[in-house]
Amino acid sequence: MKKSILTLASAVLVAFSANAQKVEFEEYNLDNGMHVILHKDTSAPVVVTSVMYHVGAKDEQPDRTGMAHFFEHLLFEGTKNIKKGEWFKLVSSNGGRNNANTTDDRTYYYEIFPSNKLELGLWMESERLLHPIIGQEGVDTQNEVVKEEKRLRVDNQPYSRFLEYVKQNIFKKHPYKGTTIGKMEHLDAATLEEFLAFNKKFYVPNNATLVVAGDIDVPTAKKMIQDYFGHIPRGEEITKNFPKEDPITETITAKGYDPNIQIPAVMAAYRTPSMKTRDSRVLDMISSYLSTGKSSVLYKKLVDEKKMALQAGAINASQEDYGTYILFGLPQGDTKLMDIVNEIDEEIAKIQTELISEKAYQKLQNQFENNYVNSNSSVEGIANSLARYNVLYGDTNLINTEIEIYRSITREEIKEVAKKYLNPNQRLILEYLPEKK
Template sequence: MKKNILTLTATVALALSASAQKVGFEEYNLKNGMHVILHQDNSAPVVTIGVMYHVGSKDEVDGKTGMAHFYEHLLFTGTENIKRGEWNKIEAANGGTGNANTNWDRTYYYETFPSNNLELGLWMESERLMHPIIDQKAVDTQNEVVKEEKRQRMDNAPYGKIIYGDVYNHIFDKHNYGRPMIGYIKDLDAAKLEEFKAFYNKWYMPNNAVLVVAGDIDVKNTKKLIKEYFEPIPARTLPKREQVVEPERTQEKRVKEYDANIQIPAIILAHKTPSMKERDSKVLDVISTILSNGKSSRLYKKLVDDKKKAFQVISFARNLEDYSVYVIAALPSGDTPLDDLIKEMDEEIYKLQTELISDRDLQKVRNKFENNFVASNSNVEGIANTLARNYMLVGNTNQINKELDVINSITKEEIREVAKKYLAKNRRVVIEYLPKKK
């Protein structure tokens, strides 16, 4: 029976590998320094136009936080040639959708249109860069939008501080990753219009951006349109980024964090881990999958199914440009003490640090990664995002075609050694995440 199971596993892996087709792309630079990536896929009449700017919350200065995320909202207000409040209406009237997102490292704007509206999408993104409306009315309006988003996602959301990084201040003592990605509202309230404009002028320029066009395109015509709409935008001098070195922790740190929106506490084991550019970050993604990805993972089976000491276990790696964050968390069931959960979690971590995982477990992890890869790159929106991120933050656009090779080359010995190095007790922060009366 075991032989049949392993044969089935190998067959599934082969089928997934066949689905993970190579992603073709072309990349080049405009004269103003803007990087361009084109991916042609004529299988469906849609196209995604995305622009990723190399600016995030880590680039903000003390007392002026929140600017990066603020612009995610502000640049949908309108431009000199798109009336205030008309941006989304134009998209919808032409069969399109659009959105934006921000993290600590970058800000990404994108739209997806029927492919016959490619030129419209390129014009709109060039307008966002050339002629944005940055006036007091726009700032005041979006300030209220940002406050409401913070209330919904963080202030009033159970465990929102974990999800959106408000607890990272316990992990980073020097690096700006220790600040909330959304910033501090008091800083936005105090900011003057000139300071908002200064942030835009400092970071929003073609030589600090990558333009990606993915989907049903004619490459020659697309290049012509890109040159027409983007090359006239002048380059500017980019500020030099300070490389902040976060000291390695040598002693376990234990802190308490309170949340008025929860009734059940949580215990969090938080670790500073290497940059997303480094191979070890991929190994930690594999470790995270082994420990708590799904109901068959080690911690879920042990704490939730078998011993019933927890009703939920999670872990995730937030891969970032300078450093990354790896979090393991559990919510106790009944009166289970948090220290008891730590003991159980440490036992599973210790097994990874001292024992080699089985061939079967390693293949199961590889299958999950191949499934996730196929899902995330199953449409042109996902491919556009991945191409832009790999160019800007990893430094290699073709990582999209190497990702699975890297995962499949990770050995059992590497998993053990990386677990020893980065999940050591003296490198971690233990956070007791506790209920607090409103």
């Protein structure tokens, strides 16, 4: 009976997601190179205006790290027509909310307004692009804001630096070896001229994707977009030529220290291919198999059954140029860090030599179907996905077709990809230890 219920639940989920509404959109380019994506959804009287710029931490100079994230803050300072301190007031007083975020690969700004405020959202984003006020006062103000953010999220947050240590040991040439928030001494040393130059180079229409999603009249939206963005001058073409990494051929060992922890951790990290590849998506599935939920392989073995770890899991941190696949564990009691690694290696070896069970495979498919449905369940999520697939993958329609890639991944592929990337001679072993004061 239990098996029948599980089978029925799986069938219902697959049927639901197979019939999930396709995300309809229209995309085109303005004469100045700005890419525009429109998605009409009249289910609620809201509209999202968002712009994703193809600039992130990897685009910074080695001695000026943190610049991309800094701009995420700086471009809320004000514009020619929006006074300092008025941006957030303008949004909230018109029933909206807004935010921004930065990664190594891109920077994303968005507003969510009642649908009758579409023009306001477009005007504000055009102001950010065309008329930002970048002055020493704003730079000094945001410098303190970023420092406080670093103190809260990094310096005083337990286990917050493990990815920093992993990346600086996994990457030797590519700028992924740095952190998105950067080094404060680099921002302190940056001149106003350098901030202006960064803005001039990267904050241009031909490096931007504008998404308007929600309860819109498409012809009206197109006219507004042309009126507010069409006249903004095209910038210089941006060439990206990042250094390629040499393969890892023998185990790297390193240690990282954190003054905010008492319990150590261990990470086994592997450099993997771009998130645009099929192999990266297979690694997504392996990660879910190993560590999604308390019934997952690593949690069940190390935490529940053997009581060796307080926590264990896998993360596929996939990015535009490379990925970083991380297996980790926090020991319980007197368990040694390498004992956790050895137990994890046993499970990796099983994936490399045996096909995962049909039941586990179906569970994975259900998880990814559910993720697909959830990611497209709100206009805010759809706007983000449309921008991301265009900017980072070069294929906006992946919002509809990427799930088909996951559906087509076989148990045999899971085995082969694990054999290809998750080997001891291809990894970093990082001991993440309490720092003695």
